[in-house]
Amino acid sequence: MQKFVLILFFLVTLPIAARPVLQPEVKEYIPGNGTFSITGLPVFYQDQKQCEIGAGEIPGNRKRIKGFNNTAEKGIYIAVASSPEGEMLIRDFALDVPQKKQGYTIKAVDGKIAAVGFDNIGTLYGAVTLRQMAADGQIECTVVRDYPDILWRGAMSYGRGIAKWNYGERGLAGSKAAIDALFRHKINIISDFHRTSQTLSDAELEVISEICRYAEERGIWICIWPNTSLYNQTTKPAGTTLKNWHCVADGRPSRRVESYYCWSDDRATEENAVRQVEFLKKFGVSKLLLVIHPVDGGSEKDPEFWSRRCQKCREKFKDDERWKAGVRQFNILNNTLRKHFPEAVIGSCIYPYHADMLAVPRNRRDRRFNTNVTEYWKNISSGIKDENFFFNIWMPGHSIMKEYREIIGSKRKINYTDHYCLSAGIFATYHRYAGSLYEENSENVFLSVAQDTFGQWESIFLAGEHTWNRNAPGSGIYPGGAFYDGLKDHTGPAVIMEKTLPRICHTFWGKELAPYMTAVMASGIMPRYIENPAAVITYWNKVRRDPMYDPNVKKDTLVNNSLPPVEDSPELMRRQVIAAESVCKQLASAGKYFDSVNPYQRRYLVNFARLAPLWLAAARAQYNIRCAGELIAAGNNVQALKLLEKAQKELDADYTAAEKNLDALRAEKSMARRISWSLDRNTMQKQLDEARASAQVLLQPRRIGRFIKVGITQGDSAVGIKKFLDRFANVRATLIDNISLAELDKYDCVIVTAGNYKKAEFFQNIPAYVRKGGGGVLLEGMLCGHERFDSKTPFPEIVKTSPARVDNFQRKLKKSDGTLVKSMYVDYFELIPGKDGETTVTSTDGKPVVVRGRAGLGKAVFCGMVNLEGVNNTFVTAQTELSGINAQIVQDAIEYFTNIKLRRNKR
């Protein structure tokens, strides 16, 4: 009986024990009989760079012998199929090498192992698979045949991923260790070289070029985004500014990038192409993935801001001939780049780059749509004769591809990216869609540019899993709609969390750390949500409503393929408390294995260890504050105070623990100068104090004192509003930094400028202040029922919502007496008044823009505009003193709230 049990145990466990952990999973794994040890086996490798690197990948101390002319000796043999050594291995081992780029085969039998690749990189991949197969020093007798479905897979950020491992370090060992981690998981793109538009210094380029060469030897392509702009901020002619440039200019102040475009100046385009070539040469590599970026913006209504092109461009290209200008520029750039980088993969994110625009039903596509989208794509594709020139698109729903293919032709290469997702968590599973645009016999590229992959290694390895093998467990075909679902993509699908993620963690973190890191990654922790719930929920709802929402570009919605919005709630934060507790516990238990990873990867691990207790402290404090807020809103102030007492104790304990933890890890090396977490003890203590003060506020109607006290929340327009109000003798205007009840209660009225408020505070404190405290609030712009606040307002009886943003470049609005007055900004939100709303300002065609009304003991005014100046009649804003109708609206609002006329200062 005992024997039987033992045999049974052996039979049950044998396949599990023998099957190595491989990531990405291989296509074919045919187990043979038995296992053998690789200890002491020499490595024989072809005298070729990738074979040499591959030989170095085989773990353990052993002889590594360059070149071989027979396979008689027991050992590990590595060669490329087309070489004499490779042909010998194929013959001696009876190998069937997949006839696919990057493909390879491995055969392990009787103390001998052969790894033969279809090409150089395939051979290297064979070696790294062999590394995973023999991680325990034993290998199963087996045959592996493997190749990728998609040749270019994933992308790791240089700036936020690779360079982080090298932070503060002399030499490049950290960056090289990071690249090793990439190619060992068969990821073959590095992107996100910050400031790559000819602005990197020679010293920076020298470092980068060494890293790029190291990466290239390991099959990794360098993704750079040249631009069609003739000049940027460093190459522009002296005296050129965004304002005085004659044609289309684009400034991104937050990134300090300036781009100057013109389609009619071929000479300048050629000079730009030459500059790009000279710059790219400094990378010192040939495996370049070049995505030429045209003007970014204008959507299908005015793509690339074509309507703003200069007179010369107009003379050369008619309104419907943007494609001609595009073909001309792309050809110049492509030909010049191709001439110098024949191996490069070159293309462009032809604008508009959302293939999902084809989700617009044909009967809703007007002439403009066809000219700017479908015909443009078609004409560009037929105009660029180089078939290797790819089109870069945001991944569309699978069904869209058929029409897209019809438009651009069957031969055109496609480089498809994910949706620039701003992931709230640390591991996200939307990469399961990465292989969903697989096309048989194509050489398409999947480029992940997701923000979460900036340093989020496990996620990018998942992208590798599903592009290497489009049928990997859990693979999904992206159906269109929201690409990223924050509620689901950090905790499921189960098959990924339970099967794929443990493999990723095993190969990346090693078998000791893997169980802990798997639990950490599957915990559902969302640091970005904890840190800024309002911003995250807003973003979620934007992509849920408009799958093509691009956080980098202002554009209009075209496709309505929406998911219901997510309502923020204490429950969401409670789940984060639980997740953070789990992460802390797992990392604490994993501490004993920290030494099992290399010192550079250890930084990435330590970063989690440093942050996790802070995540917990902030999540718990926020959860408690939210619960207290709900109690205050319900009038249960005493209970709220009790809860906040408990919250104070927990905050003290949690932050003390977090600070002790930081102290304990102080000697550990970091990935950055400062820890990336804004919710420190003081910040949360301030929030707790505000909540406590709010719970202690006895709301009563106010009596206006000698001066009208006006609070102005610190949004962009606050300075201009204060400047205006400071001109009145009976007003004292103060900038305030929060909307706690205690703060609001200090003022007779408050101007709540468009900004990022916690939704709970906004919907609890503002109404309480007005209805019970008799205060007055002026809500500005997006606060009037914008999607950011789930299209709701705190006073639905006055304004229900503001569904539409409307351009107003004529900058005129109509007062209730019919007079037209100039507005400061170039757009407004059209308001939908509630039953008690009185419209006081409208658009010229009578749509409500300012609505006011009473609510409880107080009053509210909704102003669908921001109080900012639209510089040169554009969306660029300037903080100037209120003028025109904006000044009148603010003055009228305060007089309406207080029944006191404002008196100008005497000069």
Next chain:
Amino acid sequence: MKKFSVLCAAVFSWLTLPGQTVWEGEKIIDKEVVIAKQDLLIKPGCKVIFKGKGELIVQQGSFSADGAEFTAENPVEKQFRIRFSNGNISLKNCTFDHLICKTPARHIDGSIRIQYAKGTVSGNTFNRSSAIALLNSNGVTVENNQFTDGENGILLFNSGEHRIVNNSFVNMSDFGIRLNGSELNQLANNRFENCTLAVFLYNKAGNTQVTGNSIFGGKAGIKLWHSGSGNVISANLFENVKTAFDAGGKSFSGSTIYANNCIYDCLYAFIIPKTAPDASVLIRDNAICKTRVAISVNGGKVTAENNLFWQVKNISAVNPGSTAPEIRNSVKADPLFKDAANGDYRPADNSPLLKNGTNGGNIGLFQ
């Protein structure tokens, strides 16, 4: 050319419909203009300019103006600029500038006289102008007006049942509101800043509610002199006024209640001069803070109960021959206002102002 324009304006402005006169554009009044037995409508934007001794007299019809401007080039003596009687008046959102009656005479005290009338005066701005005088009228609402840099604001003479609410008086050199022989009026939620005298109840002015007014600066807040009985003075705020209440006069009689007022940073809170022997004064639920003398008594029967005194040098001062006030249930503690330094006199949640008033009510500014 200019003359021609004025002439045209004058010609086209007299758009007379049966029973109605409509003014728009510019109207010069340089002599007595009488509009009788018909309505006068002055349209928004119309500029009415008084010159010399020009006077507008509207009688036995209605008078309405909305968004018009009234200015005078010069002050006048012993005369009004506008006289309205026997009808309904509506003055809204108009501006009155420099309408001054330089030497008022009996029954001629102000620049606008409204007599035997009903109606509304609201949302107007009176700049450097003499008072609106409501004579022998009932039921006029005067609200949301702004009176600035004038001599006096609103005068009620032998009038009643008027609502004088939410007006603002700034830098009035004489008074803000004066009631002479008027009864049953409501003076509520008005603001007075730096007015020599904010409210004056005079000559048997009685049964008047003076509530919720805010008085900042000035010599005297609310003065009752020879006034009648039944006045209730409640929930008024006095900040930095020399004397908050000055109540007396030989014929001052009947009972007056001062309740729930807040007196802060004043020299005197209450001065009760010699009064008729039967006069009684009840001072209750008031918050009196940072004041030299709370109650100065020269006569009459004064009862003070459930008041809060804080930083008061002398709670009472009794002049020879007077009866000391009966003071009971006083609270002597920091009132714990929310933010008195910035004009917020609402009590904090742990303030002694709460529930220590009469019958467990509150002390201070509670209406």
